[in-house]
Amino acid sequence: MNWELYEVWTEDDAGQEELIETTNSRKQAFEIAQTQVNLGYIASIVYLENEEGDLEKVKRFEHS
Numbered sequence: 001m002n003w004e005l006y007e008v009w010t011e012d013d014a015g016q017e018e019l020i021e022t023t024n025s026r027k028q029a030f031e032i033a034q035t036q037v038n039l040g041y042i043a044s045i046v047y048l049e050n051e052e053g054d055l056e057k058v059k060r061f062e063h064s
Contacts, residue, residue, distance in 0.1 A: 005049040006058070008032045010041040020044075026058070033061045 006029035008021045021032050026046075033044035043062045047055035 007047045007049065007055060008036070009045045009047065010036045011043040011045065013042050017045075030059065030061075033059070037061045037063060 004024055004026070006023050006026060007019060008023070008029050009017050010020050011017050020036060021029075023029050023032070026048075029046045033046050036044040043060055045060045046058045048058050050056055
């Protein structure tokens with residue numbers, strides 16, 4: 001079984017990043033990220049933790 005961990009981070013207009021949520025669901029991570037952008041954050045980024053424990057960017061959500 002493959003176990004994945006996604007982290008959702010937000011970025012404000014000052015460039016500060018904040019961890020919002022962790023989940024093992026890619027779909028849920030994307031939904032959380034989009035919600036954060038809708039709430040007014042400049043961007044929201046979804047990362048996937050790899051086997052070495054490093055974070056790899058999966059997708060960046062921004063205002064259109």
